[in-house]
Amino acid sequence: MTYFRWFSKAFPDDIGFPAFNLFWAATLFENNKITESLRKVYETAFSNTYLLDLIAGKEAKPIDKSELIGFENLDYAKQIYKGCIELITLEFQIYLTALIEDKGFTDNLNKYIALQKLIKDEPDGQMRSHLINESAKFEKATTGR
16 A cells, blocks of 8 residues: 555656556555555456456457557456456455446447547547547546546
8 A cells, every 4th residue: 555655756757567556556456545456457457358257267359449559458457357356355356246237337338439449530620629628527527547
């Protein structure tokens, strides 16, 4: 917890990467900070929409959406998910598995994915800028960042 507090103060604009966000969420969960953990789980899901499914033992299929950063794609998730499982507790893995089945969580993730699909297919211009802003607002509302 000390490291993550320091990191958030030292790098307030850093978006992290999927495994980092996952381990931060796990640390919060293990310290009984469930609300904060949920926000980091969303950050994890938004940074890689496949990772949580793989951790839960579900099949993940490629999604035709905006994936501009190298760690947003399915291949990356497949490379790291086993290592992630080894570093989280069984209790946190069970929590994640239940969470990704929760209607509220899946609705939010599906809304995020829908926005990313629209962004991918929209050419540069006013509408694309609007969609990117809407995505950023949604992420902030969901994650608190």
